[in-house]
Amino acid sequence: MLTIRFDRLGLRPGDRVLDVGAGFGRHAFEVARRGARVVALDYADDEVVQTRATIGGMVDAGEISLDRWLGGVRGDATRLPFATGSFDAVITSEVLEHIQDDVAAIAEMVRVLRPGGTFAATVPSWLPEKVNWMLSDEYHAPAAPGGHVRIYSATELKAKLRAAGLTVTGSHHAHALHSPYWWLKCAVGPRNDDHPLVARYRRFLEWDIVEQPRSTALAERVLAPVLGKSYVIYAQHAGVAQTVAA
Numbered sequence: 001m002l003t004i005r006f007d008r009l010g011l012r013p014g015d016r017v018l019d020v021g022a023g024f025g026r027h028a029f030e031v032a033r034r035g036a037r038v039v040a041l042d043y044a045d046d047e048v049v050q051t052r053a054t055i056g057g058m059v060d061a062g063e064i065s066l067d068r069w070l071g072g073v074r075g076d077a078t079r080l081p082f083a084t085g086s087f088d089a090v091i092t093s094e095v096l097e098h099i100q101d102d103v104a105a106i107a108e109m110v111r112v113l114r115p116g117g118t119f120a121a122t123v124p125s126w127l128p129e130k131v132n133w134m135l136s137d138e139y140h141a142p143a144a145p146g147g148h149v150r151i152y153s154a155t156e157l158k159a160k161l162r163a164a165g166l167t168v169t170g171s172h173h174a175h176a177l178h179s180p181y182w183w184l185k186c187a188v189g190p191r192n193d194d195h196p197l198v199a200r201y202r203r204f205l206e207w208d209i210v211e212q213p214r215s216t217a218l219a220e221r222v223l224a225p226v227l228g229k230s231y232v233i234y235a236q237h238a239g240v241a242q243t244v245a246a
Contacts, residue, residue, distance in 0.1 A: 001209050002030055003093055003174050008234045009118045011036045015088040016070065020077050020109055021095030025051035029058065032068040036089070039070045041080070048072045077105040085114040093122040094230065096157075097129075097148040103160060110164045110237065117237045119166055123152045125231040128179040135186035144190070157233060166235035173228025176220050181205060182229065 004027055011017065013035035019028040022040035024047055031038040032055070040051045052072040058064050075081050077092070078101055090109045096102045113119060124132075129151045132139050141147040158168050181201045188195045193202075208216045 001175075002027065003122045003230050003232055004091055004120045005172070005232070006030060006034060008170060009089050009091070009120060011089060011118075016086065017089045017091065018080075018082070018087045018109075018112060020080070020090065020092040020105075021098075022051055022072075023047050023093075025054055025072075027091055027093055029054065031091075032058070032064045035068065037068050037070050039073060039082075039087075041073045041075045041077070043074065043076060045074055048074050078108055080108045080112050082112045084111050086112045087117060088114060089118045089120075091120045093120075094124070096121060097123050097150055097152065098146060100149055102150070103164075106160055106164045110166060113237050115237050119161070119235040119237070120232065121157070121161075121235075122174070122230045122232045123157060124148065125173055125179075125228050126151055126153050128182070128227060128229050131179075132182055132186045135183060136190055139186050139190045152231065154231060154233075157231070161233065161235050165238045167238065169234045169236055171231065171233045173224045173226075173231055175229040176223035176227040177208065177216060178205065178229040179227045 011031070011034055015036040017031045017036045017038045019025075019031065019038060019040045022028045022042050025040055028038045028040040028051060040048070042048050042051070049072075055064075055069045055072070059066050059069070073081065077095065077099060090113045092109065096105060099105045109119065129148070133151060137143045139147065141149045154171065161168055181198070184195075184198050184201055185192070188198060192198065
């Protein structure tokens with residue numbers, strides 16, 4: 001399940017892309033499928049190991065060529081181990097809300113992005129996230145170790161990107177059907193994955209991802225602007241900026 005719309009990044013075969021906080025690699029895999037070369041960075045060892053293994057499986061299956069994989073790296077988003085201007089694009093999905101010093105992390109991502117390079121970030125949308133925080137203290141920090149430390153408004157995130165030297169080119173919301181799932185989880189306890197209502201809704205989401213029926217796709221388009229769980233923003237390094245319709 002992808003959150004970022006890759007056609008907005010203008011990727012070309014051979015481009016170097018950094019996925020910061022790659023998790024288990026869902027966006028990194030898409031970068032490689034599109035012919036670009038990707039580095040997947042994450043703070044968690046197990047997720048870096050799993051991403052490397054999945055990429056290896058994709059190479060073995062002939063889905064991608066080995067030259068598209070530049071490596072899986074364990075690292076800190078506020079101190080990226082790469083030279084200035086190393087990448088043609090930088091992406092980060094559902095990461096910034098976990099980082100205390102998000103300004104430092106954004107500055108580092110901009111530092112390693114070449115002038116004219118493209119950037120995409122996703123964070124939890126303000127309204128669905130606000131409901132989660134109200135329903136359960138166990139959902140966010142400090143009660144949840146490593147949990148979310150802030151709720152972004154679109155205005156705040158845009159301001160921080162602009163202050164770091166990026167030109168915002170577009171935005172949208174995504175995953176409206178996922179918001180009720182998290183409200184349910186927070187209502188019964190975020191760690192109570194076996195609750196019947198939570199389990200049933202999870203099965204519905206898994207079915208939707210696999211089957212992709214037109215009915216839920218339509219519901220997603222209608223509901224996303226208000227209920228989309230993720231807010232997605234696109235930007236470009238200072239210079240050569242082109243406007244992308246929001």
